[in-house]
Amino acid sequence: MPPIESLPISPGAAVGLVALVAIVVANQRAGRTPWALPRWEHAFGLVGLCTILNGQYMGLFEAPRERMMGEVARILYVHVPSAWLTMVVFLFTFLFAVAFLFTGRKVFDQLVEATIEVGVVLAILLQCTGMLFAKPTWGMYWDWDPRLVSTAVMTLSFIGVLTLRSLVVDADQRATWTSVGAILASTSMAVTYYSVQWWRSVHQMQSSPDTVAKPIVLVLRINAFALLFLTVWFVARRWRIAAARAREDEAPPLPEEVLA
Amino acid sequence: MNEHAKRRLFALGALAIGGAALFWVSAGQMGEDLVYYWSPTELLEHGASAEGATVRIMGMVEPGSTEWSPSDQRLAFRITDGAQTIAVLGQGAPPQMFRDGIGVVVEGELGSDGVFHSDTVIVKHNNEYKPPAEGEMPEEVYKALMKDDPEAAQRASLAAQEGS
Numbered sequence: 001m002p003p004i005e006s007l008p009i010s011p012g013a014a015v016g017l018v019a020l021v022a023i024v025v026a027n028q029r030a031g032r033t034p035w036a037l038p039r040w041e042h043a044f045g046l047v048g049l050c051t052i053l054n055g056q057y058m059g060l061f062e063a064p065r066e067r068m069m070g071e072v073a074r075i076l077y078v079h080v081p082s083a084w085l086t087m088v089v090f091l092f093t094f095l096f097a098v099a100f101l102f103t104g105r106k107v108f109d110q111l112v113e114a115t116i117e118v119g120v121v122l123a124i125l126l127q128c129t130g131m132l133f134a135k136p137t138w139g140m141y142w143d144w145d146p147r148l149v150s151t152a153v154m155t156l157s158f159i160g161v162l163t164l165r166s167l168v169v170d171a172d173q174r175a176t177w178t179s180v181g182a183i184l185a186s187t188s189m190a191v192t193y194y195s196v197q198w199w200r201s202v203h204q205m206q207s208s209p210d211t212v213a214k215p216i217v218l219v220l221r222i223n224a225f226a227l228l229f230l231t232v233w234f235v236a237r238r239w240r241i242a243a244a245r246a247r248e249d250e251a252p253p254l255p256e257e258v259l260a
Numbered sequence: 261m262n263e264h265a266k267r268r269l270f271a272l273g274a275l276a277i278g279g280a281a282l283f284w285v286s287a288g289q290m291g292e293d294l295v296y297y298w299s300p301t302e303l304l305e306h307g308a309s310a311e312g313a314t315v316r317i318m319g320m321v322e323p324g325s326t327e328w329s330p331s332d333q334r335l336a337f338r339i340t341d342g343a344q345t346i347a348v349l350g351q352g353a354p355p356q357m358f359r360d361g362i363g364v365v366v367e368g369e370l371g372s373d374g375v376f377h378s379d380t381v382i383v384k385h386n387n388e389y390k391p392p393a394e395g396e397m398p399e400e401v402y403k404a405l406m407k408d409d410p411e412a413a414q415r416a417s418l419a420a421q422e423g424s
Contacts, residue, residue, distance in 0.1 A: 066392075101267045136355070211387045213391055
C-alpha cells in the first residue's frame with residue numbers, strides 16, 4: 001500500500017467530504033437551509049471517524065514493524081487507545097458520580113449512565129484486542145495475571161453497577177445507588193492502572209514516549225485522539241437517550257380522554 | 261434528614277470505603293503474599309522444599325542456551341536473573357516472540373535433578389516498542405531458533421547481540 005501522503009486523497013478526508021455532501025443533500029431534501037448543522041456531538045463523530053480511518057491506515061501500512069513482535073504489534077493502535085480511553089471514561093464516571101451525590105443534579109446521573117455504558121464497551125474492546133495480542137506474543141489468551149484479572153474485575157464491577165441500576169424502580173433511589181456503586185467500582189479502575197507497578201505481571205509497565213520509537217508514538221497519538229473524539233460522540237449520544245428517558249419518566253400520565 | 265444531605269452522606273461513605281479499600285490493596289501485604297512468579301534466586305532459596313511444587317519463575321533466556329528438537333518436540337533452555345541460572349525442560353514449541361535475551365515466565369516444577377520441568381512458556385515483553393534496526397529481521401529470529409541454528413538467530417537479532 002502506498003504511504004498516506006502519496007494518496008490523491010486520504011481515506012479519512014474522502015469519507016469526510018462524502019459526509020459533508022450528504023449533510024447538504026439531506027438538509028435540502030428536508031427543506032432546511034443547506035448549511036444547517038446537526039447537533040454538536042456529530043461534529044466530534046465525523047472528525048473521530050475520519051481521523052481513525054487515517055490512523056488505522058497509517059498503523060496498518062505505514063508504521064514500522066516492531067523489532068520483537070514484527071507485524072503483530074500493529075494491534076497496538078487499537079489496544080492502547082482503547083486502554084487509555086477506558087481509563088479516561090471511567091475517571092469521568094467517578095467525577096460525575098461524586099458531582100451527582102453532592103449537587104443532586106439529574107444531568108450528572110444521566111452522564112454517569114452514559115459513561116459507564118461507553119466505558120464497558122471500550123473495556124470489552126480493550127480485553128478482546130488484548131487477548132488477540134497476547135496469544136501470538138506471550139503465548140496465551142488468558143492467564144491469572146494481576147493486570148488481566150484486575151481489568152476483568154473492573155469491567156465486571158461496572159457491568160454490576162449497570163445491573164443494579166436496572167433493578168431499582170424509584171428514580172431518585174436509582175440515581176443515588178448508581179452513583180454510590182460507580183464510586184465503589186472506580187476503586188477497581190485505580191487498581192487496574194497500578195496493577196503492573198504493585199505486582200509482578202506478564203503485562204509490561206506503562207510505556208511512555210521515552211520507551212516507544214517516534215513513528216510509533218505518532219500513530220498511537222493519532223488513533224488515541226480519534227478514539228477520544230468518537231468516545232465524546234458515543235457518550236453524548238448515550239446521554240441524549242438517558243435524558244429523553246428521564247423526561248419520559250417525569251412526564252405526567254396522559255389524561256384518560258387521550259388514552260381512550 | 262432531607263434527600264440532599266442524605267446523598268452527601270452516601271457520597272462521603274462511598275468515598276471513604278473506596279479510599280480505604282484502595283489504601284488496603286496498595287499499602288498492604290498483598291504485594292508480597294500474592295506473587296505471580298518468582299525469580300530463579302527466590303526459587304533456589306527455598307532449597308529442597310521447592311522441589312515438586314508447581315510454581316512460576318521468571319528470568320531471561322540465556323543467549324545460546326536454547327535447544328529445540330522438532331522430532332520429539334523437546335525444548336530445553338536456561339533462564340537467569342543475573343544471579344542464578346536454572347535449566348528448563350519442556351514439551352512443545354514456545355511462543356513466537358521467544359528468543360535469546362527475552363524475559364519468560366515458565367510454569368512447572370523443579371525436579372530433584374535441579375531441572376525445572378515446564379510445559380508452559382509465557383514470553384514477557386518490556387515496555388519498549390521500536391522498529392527493527394538496520395538489517396534486523398524479527399520474523400527470522402524465531403525460525404532460525406526453531407531450526408536449531410543459534411548462529412542464524414543471532415545474526416537476525418541485533419537486539420540479542422546488543423543485550424548480551
